[in-house]
Amino acid sequence: MAVFSRGFGARRRESDPRLPPGQYLTDDFPVLSAGPTPQVDTSEWTFTIRNESGSSVSWTWEQFLELPIEDVDTDIHCVTRWSKLDTSWRGVSLDTLMEHVETDAAAAMAHCYGGYTTNVPLEDLLGGRSWVAFEFDGEPLDPEHGGPARLLVPHLYFWKSAKWVRGLELIDEDAPGFWEQNGYNMHGDPWTEERYW
Ligand SMILES: Nc1nc2c(c(=O)[nH]1)N[C@H]1C(S)=C(S)[C@@H](COP(=O)(O)O)O[C@H]1N2
Numbered sequence: 001m002a003v004f005s006r007g008f009g010a011r012r013r014e015s016d017p018r019l020p021p022g023q024y025l026t027d028d029f030p031v032l033s034a035g036p037t038p039q040v041d042t043s044e045w046t047f048t049i050r051n052e053s054g055s056s057v058s059w060t061w062e063q064f065l066e067l068p069i070e071d072v073d074t075d076i077h078c079v080t081r082w083s084k085l086d087t088s089w090r091g092v093s094l095d096t097l098m099e100h101v102e103t104d105a106a107a108a109m110a111h112c113y114g115g116y117t118t119n120v121p122l123e124d125l126l127g128g129r130s131w132v133a134f135e136f137d138g139e140p141l142d143p144e145h146g147g148p149a150r151l152l153v154p155h156l157y158f159w160k161s162a163k164w165v166r167g168l169e170l171i172d173e174d175a176p177g178f179w180e181q182n183g184y185n186m187h188g189d190p191w192t193e194e195r196y197w
Pocket residue numbers: 029030031032033034035078079112113114116144145146158159160161162163164
């Protein structure tokens with residue numbers, strides 16, 4: 001059991017039980033993008049979920065904002081080893097979105113404006129564990145952090161939290177997305193250090 005005393009803030013932070021193995025804490029919010037930041041206007045933004053039989057449901061920005069919106073306070077963990085605690089977001093839960101979809105799919109491929117993809121097992125998207133987020137720290141999500149909207153799957157490494165997300169393709173069998181084809185783990189649990197294959 002850890003014993004903490006007052007006045008040793010830094011030391012206490014290094015041993016924070018919320019820090020997964022091999023991670024360090026940062027107060028910054030680093031930007032990690034595999035390409036240029038796409039400029040996506042909310043007047044043109046749509047979010048589409050397509051199921052494994054090809055039916056799809058889409059929301060415009062206005063329709064999206066009429067859905068139940070949740071406040072999310074969570075820690076985030078990047079595979080490049082930074083973690084950031086107590087980040088605050090607003091977005092729509094995937095549970096809410098998936099109420100409109102019939103599926104027996106095993107996984108989802110997230111598709112983004114700009115072309116990035118990442119795969120997430122469906123069970124990791126449900127149960128109050130993922131959102132399509134459009135606000136960070138009380139402000140509209142900055143374009144370089146994925147604005148207008150990004151996937152937020154904070155219990156997995158942050159590469160699964162697809163920026164500029166435009167939809168999910170539900171798939172019968174899990175398949176690798178962009179980083180996963182380049183050696184990153186299919187699942188990406190920071191607590192068991194599922195970093196690479
Ligand atoms: N569309 C898109 N989403 C992305 C990425 C990307 O390159 N393109 N990078 C991923 C990676 S590797 C990380 S660590 C996080 C970084 O998010 P941030 O730039 O907001 O910190 O976004 C993830 N989502």
